[in-house]
Every structure is written in C-alpha cells, then in structure tokens.
Amino acid sequence: xxxxxxxxxxxxxxxxxxxxxxxxxxxxxxxxxxxxxxxxxxxxxxxxxxxxxxxxxxxxxxxxxxxxxxxxxxxxxxxxxxxxxxxxxxxxxxxxxxxxxxxxxxxxxxxxxxxxxxxxxxxxxxxxxxxxxxxxxxxxxxxxxxxxxxxxxxxxxxxxxxxxxxxxxxxxxxxxxxx
Amino acid sequence: xxxxxxxxxxxxxxxxxxxxxxxxxxxxxxxxxxxxxxxxxxxxxxxxxxxxxxxxxxxxxxxxxxxxxxxxxxxxxxxxxxxxxxxxxxxxxxxxxxxxxxxxxxxxxxxxxxxxxxxxxxxxxxxxxxxxxxxxxxxxxxxxxxxxxxxxxxxxxxxxxxxxxxxxxxxxxxxxxxxxxxxxxxxxxxxxxxxxxxxxxxxxxxx
Numbered sequence: 001x002x003x004x005x006x007x008x009x010x011x012x013x014x015x016x017x018x019x020x021x022x023x024x025x026x027x028x029x030x031x032x033x034x035x036x037x038x039x040x041x042x043x044x045x046x047x048x049x050x051x052x053x054x055x056x057x058x059x060x061x062x063x064x065x066x067x068x069x070x071x072x073x074x075x076x077x078x079x080x081x082x083x084x085x086x087x088x089x090x091x092x093x094x095x096x097x098x099x100x101x102x103x104x105x106x107x108x109x110x111x112x113x114x115x116x117x118x119x120x121x122x123x124x125x126x127x128x129x130x131x132x133x134x135x136x137x138x139x140x141x142x143x144x145x146x147x148x149x150x151x152x153x154x155x156x157x158x159x160x161x162x163x164x165x166x167x168x169x170x171x172x173x174x175x176x177x178x179x
Numbered sequence: 180x181x182x183x184x185x186x187x188x189x190x191x192x193x194x195x196x197x198x199x200x201x202x203x204x205x206x207x208x209x210x211x212x213x214x215x216x217x218x219x220x221x222x223x224x225x226x227x228x229x230x231x232x233x234x235x236x237x238x239x240x241x242x243x244x245x246x247x248x249x250x251x252x253x254x255x256x257x258x259x260x261x262x263x264x265x266x267x268x269x270x271x272x273x274x275x276x277x278x279x280x281x282x283x284x285x286x287x288x289x290x291x292x293x294x295x296x297x298x299x300x301x302x303x304x305x306x307x308x309x310x311x312x313x314x315x316x317x318x319x320x321x322x323x324x325x326x327x328x329x330x331x332x333x334x335x336x337x338x339x340x341x342x343x344x345x346x347x348x349x350x351x352x353x354x355x356x357x358x359x360x361x362x363x364x365x366x367x368x369x370x371x372x373x374x375x376x377x378x379x380x381x382x383x384x385x386x
Contacts, residue, residue: 005378008375008378011371011374016367023355023359089362095359100367143249146250148242151242155300159300159362159363162363162366167231167234
C-alpha cells in the first residue's frame with residue numbers, strides 16, 4: 001500500500017468517524033438552537049413569515065401533520081403554508097465541512113482552527129440565503145424543486161461548498177500538483 | 180562582468196519600477212501591478228483554475244438538467260428502479276417489502292423514494308471532479324462510470340439501512356441517520372472515490 005493510499009484510507013476513516021460523533025452531538029445539543037437561529041434571522045430578513053414547526057400549537061401541528069424541526073414558509077397573518085424545508089436536510093452541510101477540514105491530512109491544527117470557523121460562517125450565510133430564496137420562490141407560486149436557484153443554493157449550502165473548500169485546501173496543502 | 184550577490188539574496192530591480200521607502204505607488208501603477216499579480220497567479224495555477232472552471236461548469240450543467248428533469252419520465256423511471264432495487268434487497272433480508280411505484284412498504288414501515296434518495300448529487304460531484312482532474316479521456320470515462328456505479332450501490336445500502344432503522348427505531352434516530360449521517364457520508368464517499376481514482380488510476384498509469 002502506497003503512503004498516499006494509506007493517507008486516503010485514514011482520511012476516509014477519520015471523516016466518517018467524526019461525522020458520526022458530531023451528528024450525535026449535533027442532534028442532541030445544537031440542531032434546535034441552530035434551527036431557531038436560522039428561522040430568527042430569515043424571518044427578520046424576509047417578507048414572508050418563516051416559522052419553525054416546533055412553534056406551532058401542538059393541536060395545529062398534529063392536524064396539519066407538521067414536523068417540529070422543519071422550517072415552514074407562510075404569509076402573515078394567515079396560517080396558510082406555502083412550503084417547507086426539512087431543518088436537518090440543511091444542517092448536514094455544517095457537519096460535512098467540519099469533518100472534511102478536520103480529517104484532511106497535512107493540515108496543521110492552527111489552520112484547521114482557522115478554516116473551520118470561517119467555513120461555518122460562510123455555510124451559515126449560504127443556508128440563510130437558501131431559506132430566503134426558497135421563501136421567495138414558494139410565495140411566487142412556483143414549484144421550488146424545479147427552480148434552478150433553489151437547487152443551486154440548497155446544493156451549495158449543503159454538499160457543494162464543503163466539497164469545494166475541501167478541494168481548495170487539498171490542492172494547497174495536501175495533494176501534490178497533478179501536472 | 181555580472182555583479183556578485185550574497186548567496187540567497189535576490190537583486191532588487193532598479194529603474195522606473197523601483198519603489199523607495201515612504202514613497203507610494205500611483206493608483207494606476209497599483210492597479211496594473213494587481214492585474215499582473217492575478218495574471219501570474221492564474222498562469223502558475225492554470226491547471227487548478229482550468230479544473231475549477233470545468234468542475235463549476237459541470238455542476239451548474241447538472242443543476243440545470245436537474246431542474247428540468249423534475250416530473251419527467253426519465254427521473255420517475257430512475258426513482259422506480261431505485262425503489263425496486265431497494266425492495267428486492269429488503270426481501271433478501273426477509274422484510275416482506277412490497278413496491279408500488281416509488282413507495283416501499285412492509286408490515287413494519289413504509290418509505291417513499293424521492294429525488295434526494297437517489298444519490299444524484301454525490302454522483303454529480305464525483306463525475307464533475309473526475310472530468311476536472313487532468314487525465315486522459317479513457318481514465319475519465321472509467322472514473323465516471325465506476326463513480327456512478329459505486330455511489331448507486333452505496334445508495335442502495337443507505338435506503339435499505341434507513342428502511343430498517345425506520346421500522347425499528349424512533350423518528351429522531353431515523354432523522355439523525357437519514358440527514359446527519361448518511362447524507363454527508365455519501366459526499367465523503369464521493370470525495371474518497373475520486374481520490375482513489377486519482378491515486379490508483381491516473382497517477383499509477385502516468386508513472
């Protein structure tokens with residue numbers, strides 16, 4: 001086994017191990033406060049009413065089949081809902097970016113501690129933008145899953161940005177130049 | 180005769196371009212210098228820049244196709260195929276699963292396969308990364324094909340495991356496994372597949 005193959009396997013093991021560990025912590029400690037932060041900021045920035053499932057009366061939640069951790073888009077003051085995003089479906093990007101940066105070989109601890117908070121701030125901004133774009137598309141009566149901008153922001157704010165930032169770090173600090 | 184310099188010392192250029200201490204470059208000169216620095220950077224990292232542009236273009240193309248594919252027969256067919264394959268594997272483990280279109284149901288649990296359950300995004304990431312990395316057309320074709328097949332197989336493992344988790348554990352545990360573990364794991368696997376392809380196929384072949 002070549003040294004680089006060994007490094008790839010170590011990277012894969014560390015990344016998956018970290019993901020599992022962080023996901024447990026996240027789901028118990030951070031998920032709901034993070035959802036609240038997303039909803040508070042997007043609600044103040046958007047013309048729509050953005051509500052967390054948990055904030056509905058329990059009777060309404062049961063009657064309408066709402067989920068506690070989903071983010072619903074409505075128009076004030078009525079209870080009519082135009083669409084929703086599953087909270088955890090956005091959150092996984094945060095876990096991904098932490099574990100990818102933390103598991104990348106040949107990256108010193110100082111750099112990890114510098115890049116992880118920076119990446120998290122950018123991810124948060126991307127996720128706020130995702131909800132705002134989603135709310136705008138929902139309220140305009142379009143089908144959100146067919147909208148290019150919604151797909152772009154959801155992909156960027158979950159899977160793509162972590163992969164991109166990891167690619168840049170990998171190119172700069174780890175993977176030797178290909179040519 | 181050339182003037183001798185101390186070992187390691189870089190001779191400073193003299194003449195019009197020299198900036199002395201305390202003297203500020205005019206705005207235009209600063210602008211030109213910045214443009215030159217960007218050009219130099221692009222030239223030095225041209226392979227990476229080209230790769231980044233191909234990756235970005237590929238991902239954008241995927242998203243455009245994705246947005247046009249919703250409610251098409253092609254996507255519906257892929258969803259149904261994923262549901263049938265998941266149902267078949269579940270039945271191998273004795274789950275008595277029945278598949279109706281994209282709905283998989285058993286006495287324990289029911290689950291619908293939607294676009295996000297097909298692994299299309301990790302597939303797009305691995306294919307775009309393979310296309311962007313400097314390699315031959317044959318290597319790219321092999322990498323893309325292997326990446327798609329590997330992600331599809333892993334996705335089946337994911338859907339089967341989620342069906343069992345949904346049937347035997349609480350909703351919150353299912354949500355954690357579904358969104359917080361399996362989704363990022365799929366992206367990590369896409370990245371690792373690309374790394375293995377670049378290491379084992381491209382680098383070894385090049386040597």
